Amino acid sequence: DAKTTQPTSMDCAEGRAANLPCNHSTISGNEYVYWYRQIHSQGPQYIIHGLKNNETNEMASLIITEDRKSSTLILPHATLRDTAVYYCIVSLSGNTPLVFGKGTRLSVIA
Amino acid sequence: GAVVSQHPSWVICKSGTSVKIECRSLDFQATTMFWYRQFPKQSLMLMATSNEGSKATYEQGVEKDKFLINHASLTLSTLTVTSAHPEDSSFYICSARDQMGRADTQYFGPGTRLTVL
Numbered sequence: 001d002a003k004t005t006q007p008t009s010m011d012c013a014e015g016r017a018a019n020l021p022c023n024h025s026t027i028s029g030n031e032y033v034y035w036y037r038q039i040h041s042q043g044p045q046y047i048i049h050g051l052k053n054n055e056t057n058e059m060a061s062l063i064i065t066e067d068r069k070s071s072t073l074i075l076p077h078a079t080l081r082d083t084a085v086y087y088c089i090v091s092l093s094g095n096t097p098l099v100f101g102k103g104t105r106l107s108v109i110a
Numbered sequence: 111g112a113v114v115s116q117h118p119s120w121v122i123c124k125s126g127t128s129v130k131i132e133c134r135s136l137d138f139q140a141t142t143m144f145w146y147r148q149f150p151k152q153s154l155m156l157m158a159t160s161n162e163g164s165k166a167t168y169e170q171g172v173e174k175d176k177f178l179i180n181h182a183s184l185t186l187s188t189l190t191v192t193s194a195h196p197e198d199s200s201f202y203i204c205s206a207r208d209q210m211g212r213a214d215t216q217y218f219g220p221g222t223r224l225t226v227l
Contacts, residue, residue, distance in 0.1 A: 034215065038154075041223075042221065043114075043218035043220045043221045044203070044205075044218045045218070046215055087153075093215070095207060097144050097156050097159055098144075098156075098205070099156065100155075101153060102153050103153065
């Protein structure tokens with residue numbers, strides 16, 4: 001079973017920041033927080049991951065709370081192409097398979 | 111970023127035939143690959159873990175004699191659906207671990223849509 005809780009759906013206006021929350025209150029000390037997204041009929045796309053520090057890359061920022069029980073994925077300037085299902089996954093790194101929950105369906109609206 | 115390909119992207123077959131799906135890591139070597147399937151309006155479900163040079167590890171409820179996995183090289187894993195039936199129609203997705211890349215994480219292929227008539 002997935003170890004994360006995410007809202008079922010969210011809307012965001014084009015050009016605004018999209019903030020996607022994720023609760024993972026049972027995360028253990030050596031588990032990472034991964035974010036992937038899946039655009040309709042495609043394979044999931046890796047976005048970002050982190051252990052305890054905040055992370056940023058060309059796609060997004062990941063903010064992890066100090067107690068590590070929740071995190072937020074931030075897409076700074078959402079575009080229509082960011083419409084997808086976003087999955088927050090808690091997992092050990094590397095060889096551990098990723099367990100997908102139901103994710104958050106983000107709709108970016110013009 | 112790391113690229114994973116799948117072939118074919120879609121396939122339609124008759125009931126009782128076998129179908130082979132290939133998963134390749136194009137710009138990295140992957141000792142571990144994973145196979146998932148996804149039914150309409152559902153999330154991805156892990157089927158098996160494929161390790162290069164050894165037998166695959168299947169998840170509970172996945173028939174190893176029906177879903178044959180071969181991981182003969184560091185860049186290729188294959189999934190063969192044997193004696194396919196309509197209930198096997200699904201979206202099959204592989205992922206590969208890039209342990210030498212900037213992020214030790216898994217990258218997914220584009221998926222293969224299987225339709226069994």
